[in-house]
Amino acid sequence: xxxxxxxxxxxxxxxxxxxxxxxxxxxxxxxxxxxxxxxxxxxxxxxxxxxxxxxxxxxxxxxxxxxxxxxxxxxxxxxxxxxxxxxxxxxxxxxxxxxxxxxxxxxxxxxxxxxxxxxxxxxxxxxxxxxxxxxxxxxxxxxxxxxxxxxxxxxxxxxxxxxxxxxxxxxxxxxxxxxxxxxxxxxxxxxxxxxxxxx
Amino acid sequence: xxxxxxxxxxxxxxxxxxxxxxxxxxxxxxxxxxxxxxxxxxxxxxxxxxxxxxxxxxxxxxxxxxxxxxxxxxxxxxxxxxxxxxxxxxxxxxxxxxxxxxxxxxxxxxxxxxxxxxxxxxxxxxxxxxxxxxxxxxxxxxxxxxxxxxxxxxxxxxxxxxxxxxxxxxxxxxxxxxxxxxxxxxxxxxxxxxxxxxxxxxxxxxxxxxxxxxxxxxxxxxxxxxxxxxxxxxxxxxxxxxxxxxxxxxxxxxxxxxxxxxxxxxxxxxxxxxxxxxxxxxxxxxxxxxxxxxxxxxxxxxxxxxxxxxxxxxxxxxxxxxxxxxxxxxxxxxxxxxxxxxxxxxxxxxxxxxxxxxxxxxxxxxxxxxxxxxxxxxxxxxxxxxxxxxxxxxxxxxxxxxxxxxxxxxxxxxxxxxxxxxxxxxxxxxxxxxxxxxxxxxxxxxxxxxxxxxxxxxxxxxxxxxxxxxxxxxxxxxxxxxxxxxxxxxxxxxxxxxxxxxxxxxxxxxxxxxxxxxxxxxxxxxxxxxxxxxxxxxxxxxxxxxxxxxxxxxxxxxxxxxxxx
Numbered sequence: 038x039x040x041x042x043x044x045x046x047x048x049x050x051x052x053x054x055x056x057x058x059x060x061x062x063x064x065x066x067x068x069x070x071x072x073x074x075x076x077x078x079x080x081x082x083x084x085x086x087x088x089x090x091x092x093x094x095x096x097x098x099x100x101x102x103x104x105x106x107x108x109x110x111x112x113x114x115x116x117x118x119x120x121x122x123x124x125x126x127x128x129x130x131x132x133x134x135x136x137x138x139x140x141x142x143x144x145x146x147x148x149x150x151x152x153x154x155x156x157x158x159x160x161x162x163x164x165x166x167x168x169x170x171x172x173x174x175x176x177x178x179x180x181x182x183x184x185x186x187x188x189x190x191x192x193x194x195x196x197x198x199x200x201x202x203x204x205x206x207x208x209x210x211x212x213x214x215x216x217x218x219x220x221x222x223x224x225x226x227x228x229x230x231x232x233x234x235x236x
Numbered sequence: 237x238x239x240x241x242x243x244x245x246x247x248x249x250x251x252x253x254x255x256x257x258x259x260x261x262x263x264x265x266x267x268x269x270x271x272x273x274x275x276x277x278x279x280x281x282x283x284x285x286x287x288x289x290x291x292x293x294x295x296x297x298x299x300x301x302x303x304x305x306x307x308x309x310x311x312x313x314x315x316x317x318x319x320x321x322x323x324x325x326x327x328x329x330x331x332x333x334x335x336x337x338x339x340x341x342x343x344x345x346x347x348x349x350x351x352x353x354x355x356x357x358x359x360x361x362x363x364x365x366x367x368x369x370x371x372x373x374x375x376x377x378x379x380x381x382x383x384x385x386x387x388x389x390x391x392x393x394x395x396x397x398x399x400x401x402x403x404x405x406x407x408x409x410x411x412x413x414x415x416x417x418x419x420x421x422x423x424x425x426x427x428x429x430x431x432x433x434x435x436x437x438x439x440x441x442x443x444x445x446x447x448x449x450x451x452x453x454x455x456x457x458x459x460x461x462x463x464x465x466x467x468x469x470x471x472x473x474x475x476x477x478x479x480x481x482x483x484x485x486x487x488x489x490x491x492x493x494x495x496x497x498x499x500x501x502x503x504x505x506x507x508x509x510x511x512x513x514x515x516x517x518x519x520x521x522x523x524x525x526x527x528x529x530x531x532x533x534x535x536x537x538x539x540x541x542x543x544x545x546x547x548x549x550x551x552x553x554x555x556x557x558x559x560x561x562x563x564x565x566x567x568x569x570x571x572x573x574x575x576x577x578x579x580x581x582x583x584x585x586x587x588x589x590x591x592x593x594x595x596x597x598x599x600x601x602x603x604x605x606x607x608x609x610x611x612x613x614x615x616x617x618x619x620x621x622x623x624x625x626x627x628x629x630x631x632x633x634x635x636x637x638x639x640x641x642x643x644x645x646x647x648x649x650x651x652x653x654x655x656x657x658x659x660x661x662x663x664x665x666x667x668x669x670x671x672x673x674x675x676x677x678x679x680x681x682x683x684x685x686x687x688x689x690x691x692x693x694x695x696x697x698x699x700x701x702x703x704x705x706x707x708x709x710x711x712x713x714x715x716x717x718x719x720x721x722x723x724x725x726x727x728x729x730x731x732x733x734x735x736x737x738x739x740x741x742x743x744x745x746x747x748x749x750x751x752x753x754x755x756x757x758x759x760x761x762x763x764x765x766x767x768x769x770x771x772x773x774x775x776x777x778x779x780x781x782x783x784x785x786x787x788x789x790x791x792x793x794x795x796x797x798x799x800x801x
Contacts, residue, residue: 056280056295086295086449090346091338094435146403147346150390151428212291 045081047198048099048155049189052106052141054087055213059114059165059178063105065211066161066185072207074190074200089140096144099155103192104141105185107178108162115177117184119192120160161188174214238265239764243771253740253779255752256593257770259761264770267749267756269740270591270598278584281730286312286722287456287696289730293718294450296732301449302335302441303711304732307718312456314554315705315722316698321691322528324458326681327471329524329534330479331444331451332709333674337490338437339712339778340614340667344494344660345423345430348775350406351768352501353423354413358391361417370422373643374496376488378429379422387425407768412760415504422500426493433489436482443479444471458693463685476682483678487671498664499636502657503645512656512773514755515609516543518616519738521551521559521717523710524673526680530554534673535710536629538620539605543654545623554708559605563717563733566602569595569742576604576745579719580704582731598742602750603733611751612714612738613777615653615662622650632668636661656755659776698725711735713778739777752777 051067053060064084071082085095096102110118125142148154163185166175193200243255258266277296281289290308294301306328313320363385370379394400407413415423438448444461445451453460462470502509522537530553537551539559551559565582567574573585589596602609610616621629637648646652653662707718714735721729741750752774760769 054295056277056292083447084450086301088449090342091438091449093431094438097431097435143346147428147431150394151431153431212288213295 114166269752311707334440361421366418376492506646508657
């Protein structure tokens with residue numbers, strides 16, 4: 038940006054549709070991570086939903102991109118695995134990010150040709166139990182939140198990016214989930230605190 | 237010999253589109269459009285606080301997030317008859333303009349250009365000749381001989397590596413690919429440059445919206461942006477300057493590269509002004525309001541029937557009563573329970589039956605306007621503007637016609653716009669208009685703030701009885717409307733009638749097909765195994781499932797299936 042706003046070198050990206058059950062795992066994890074840990078401004082933490090090719094601007098020129106998403110792979114629901122970029126290419130027939138992987142593959146390929154692909158990209162994936170509409174997140178996948186948050190932390194620290202545990206963790210804004218993160222229940226009916234329209 | 241081609245991608249972005257066509261003697265005789273994914277979003281919104289509907293609505297889709305947020309707040313404001321401050325209109329308008337430019341740039345270059353551009357011929361291009369060719373239509377700075385040569389070298393490297401990656405799936409060498417190597421080089425160079433400019437458009441949305449995708453700054457009653465020229469944390473002169481800089485970078489790319497490229501494409505593929513007309517009823521709603529009361533708009537609305545521009549009935553503002561009475565959704569061929577429903581009484585109860593071409597075959601409902609199917613999108617937008625003598629529409633449409641004939645292209649008139657190529661051209665014309673309007677609305681916002689107005693929000697008051705509202709937005713893919721019933725502050729009903737529903741509509745109770753379906757009739761198909769021409773026409777609508785029409789799924793299986801009938 039023109040006025041010298043800082044350019045984050047690292048993106049922690051949550052992908053998925055929060056309305057499709059376990060598909061919202063990535064969005065959940067990055068929000069929980071953001072609330073528990075504090076990073077320097079070089080690290081951007083963002084829930085991108087299911088952007089398809091609109092992922093491109095967020096990968097552009099980054100040193101490191103960590104993508105958190107549900108992945109289709111063999112294994113038990115709730116299993117957390119990390120994949121490197123070469124895994125993404127080599128295992129394409131076994132591994133597929135749910136529904137929106139063409140956006141990732143194609144965004145990366147375009148950026149590589151344009152000379153602005155990220156230097157390193159890592160996927161923290163969870164194997165979903167069910168990605169059905171309006172069902173909420175399943176127990177095994179919800180339980181995978183902490184391991185996934187730990188994975189992000191480890192990846193950043195291994196590469197020398199500082200992350201501090203917040204002394205006063207923020208309350209995650211999980212407006213799409215149910216009463217709380219620990220007890221999935223019926224859909225919430227009261228307005229979310231951050232959109233009440235009062236200023 | 238009649239052949240049936242089914243194009244049915246399995247795993248694609250945000251919605252799954254299946255197209256079936258029957259081809260006889262190299263030409264499409266019958267077509268069906270089917271959406272194979274169900275969205276029960278409306279069900280999720282019932283019973284929720286009307287002030288937070290937009291937060292959910294913008295997750296309807298991953299790509300068109302902003303537009304649903306906007307239609308949702310406008311629907312509730314309409315129900316409450318709540319005005320929003322002028323600053324809020326301008327801030328929303330700037331977001332919508334930047335989002336629209338982003339969307340149109342990505343559609344042309346990254347989602348559909350490779351239906352027309354054969355990158356495998358680029359190594360044979362003469363970069364000097366390409367630079368001279370494009371100089372005739374454009375003074376864009378990214379067209380130098382050296383720039384084009386550098387792109388050519390990248391493509392040579394890619395092809396030599398044998399790893400075409402995402403570019404491996406194109407219909408390269410298809411007989412319908414007829415651009416010269418030089419034209420392919422020019423368009424592909426801009427394909428790569430477009431990555432940078434779509435990013436700038438995103439930044440505009442991000443600065444005003446707080447985040448993109450999924451803007452955070454909306455509220456029923458206005459926007460949450462605080463305006464204070466003396467504060468670092470709000471909309472101040474520094475932010476406004478940053479926005480102006482981004483817009484000033486973006487405008488030349490749109491007007492000199494994108495607009496000129498589509499004119500060159502139209503000149504090179506003149507026959508595509510004859511295919512793909514389809515439903516010739518057009519609907520566009522007014523957008524980019526210029527005042528708090530939303531009485532004046534920068535984009536005109538109207539209804540055109542049977543392709544006759546003289547038939548136009550203007551829609552002057554969002555309070556228009558006829559449109560509220562005219563829109564209904566026909567469920568005869570959609571996988572839902574029910575017949576024909578007005579949106580405020582609409583239900584979304586699934587009734588899946590598998591694909592029965594004479595029965596139910598799609599998750600898309602069939603919206604009708606006074607009982608007739610309508611085409612929506614940039615073409616409707618441009619035809620309505622052209623028919624009503626809107627100066628900005630006339631300026632850029634006439635500029636496009638002149639440019640096309642200046643490069644030995646066909647003589648195009650407004651009637652020729654009702655075609656596959658016309659939809660591409662209309663999108664480029666609309667983008668050129670939006671870029672003029674981007675700077676205008678930036679100025680309106682800045683002037684209003686400098687005048688001392690810093691209001692951005694009027695608090696909503698919810699009555700203790702049921703109220704009805706409709707939120708309209710002329711989105712990148714066309715007319716979007718959210719229909720809400722609000723009872724004591726919560727939604728008792730919610731229906732979204734989205735652009736792709738109008739265009740991808742299945743048949744209705746009278747058997748009349750929707751725009752995709754009828755646009756494919758008479759469309760040529762040179763090679764049924766590679767139905768490139770079908771993709772061109774479907775992609776010209778910019779289906780929200782644009783990415784759904786690629787030719788391979790994640791496992792590399794060919795997805796165009798051909799059967800002899």
